[in-house]
Amino acid sequence: MGEERKIGKHSFEVSNLDKLFFPKEGYTKGDLVDYYERIADTMLPYIKDRPLTMIRFPNGIEDKQFYQKDAPDYFPKWIKTRTIEKQEGGTTNYVLCNDKASLVYLANQACITPHIWLSRKDRLNFPDRMIIDLDPSKDDFGEVKTAAKKIRKLLGEELGLPLYLMTTGSRGLHIVVPMKRTRDFDEVRKFAQKAARLLEQEYPDTMTTAARKNKREDRLFLDVGRNAFGQTGVAPYSVRPIEGAPVATPLDWDELDRSSLSAQSYNIKNIFKRLGSKEDPWKDMSASAVSLTSAIKELNNIFKEN
Template identity: 35%
Template sequence: MGDAVELTAGGRTVRLSSPDKIYFPERGYTKWDVAQYFLAVGDGITRALRDRPTTLQRFIEGIEGEFFYQKRAPKNLPDWIPTARIAFPSGREAHEICPTEPAAVIWAANLGCLTFHPWPVRRERTEHPDELRIDLDPQPGTDFADAVRVAHELHTLLDEQGLRGWPKTSGGRGLHVFVPIEPRWTFPQVRRAAIAVGRELERRMPGRVTTAWWKEERGERIFVDYNQTARDRTIASAYSVRPYPHAPVSAPLTWDELDEAVPQDFDLVTMPTRFAELGDIHADMDDHAFGLEGLLELAARDERDHGLGELPYPPDYPKMPGEPKRVQPSRAKHKKEE
């Protein structure tokens, strides 16, 4: 696998073991290539992760081997990488790493981390999200172009609410739009705002958008995955590498680029060139923090005027106040017939 090497990131030296280990067999990309990529986009991914409790998705044997999510900070964590205590829906707690510099990203890459999953909170206020994250997830029969059409309507909706979103590719077929918010609301309130966004998009784009939690009800539509805003649900960070054969990355975009963007064009090799030319085009996100009052009022109107209340949480969550039954519709119908 080659002898270990030392890399310098932000003035700090980090050890990289087995640099020749193959991580992406189809392209021949190695652990060294991954580390060089993260060095090239270091300022961008550090901005996306800074001070956020972060789960590491680790591929020790490359993308064709088994992977796992590491939530708790490893025991060999360097003293220069801070942590934060976070609480899971179960009530259990853990300390997760909170990267603050590019060297922390390289250190995690040495552990086989390709995809970073940061919480939408900062380590100083782990109970109050500072990002509203909207996940536009293409269902079978739809594609990235369909997600782009929905994203444009989302852009209009955000403008009407006095909000601004920053779009990025998921690294797969979908789109993510992040809205920086003031850390004044709880996880259930931010999730409620996401549900309001999804329902408004459903009204504006009937037959093209859905908030249906059960896959059998979604059809060939773009699913607004509101549960990605629930506690302990995370979205791959900007500049994360995704575990697909061509080594795609989650690419920050401008709104003007959406119609011409092709997710496959952003990968381990092409993104450093783009970054060198344009820098981190989402660099100004942290200069903004918006309010959720308008979206929460929209949610209140949905409930008051249309009887649209809570939606199901993921199955591993405790039962939440006002939540409907977590029963798959076809199974509920079958039980009723029995």
């Protein structure tokens, strides 16, 4: 049985709220819906106006999942969408999750983890985020934290870029650069790839740009592949489909010094205690957006010197 939920100007039915989604902890679909309603004010600034891919688990995390880009015909008209042409022909009608009601509605559709574009609806080919995904080859988060500090030294101190940090809620970290929308995806990706190659040259024993897992050995993979048109990253404060319901959580850089920190430190229960005791570390991210011009020039100079 369902119940009517009124959020802002919109009312809709939420259903099967007692269905187990995270069996080990006993978290239900209702817990997921309530989480997204409660986190919405913090989360919405990071997802508004960004095309969104839904990862849906109708029967919880131990059953089948599916990715959905197209907004179904039955979605209410008040949920915003953006139609985007596919390279192979045809179109995709992406959801834009621009208000609390939309976020809760998606949770009721068993969308555990929204993934978002790195660009916004009005200038789709000009990203305002660059992501380096630190993907460890082994279960050693200490290695991920050490790598993040080294990357901060290159990109932050030497290239002068503002860097923001987030646990993925899974195994690694995302390092995010907020950018002015002056360069297209191709230019941003080339810069990210070049920066990753430099890091690989500096730290060949611990970091790699090898996309194939059998080439990585035990090294941490510097994944810059998300910096492309149509690619997505996990949204800040998204729940991951893992036991414990961990949450992708923005961090302050000094939190890397905490020995207890892991990629899954925060979850749908303890994240609110965190946000009640400290400000959202990404709150002013957009105000820090930069052009890549000087960083590109500095990176080219470093390669010349080498």
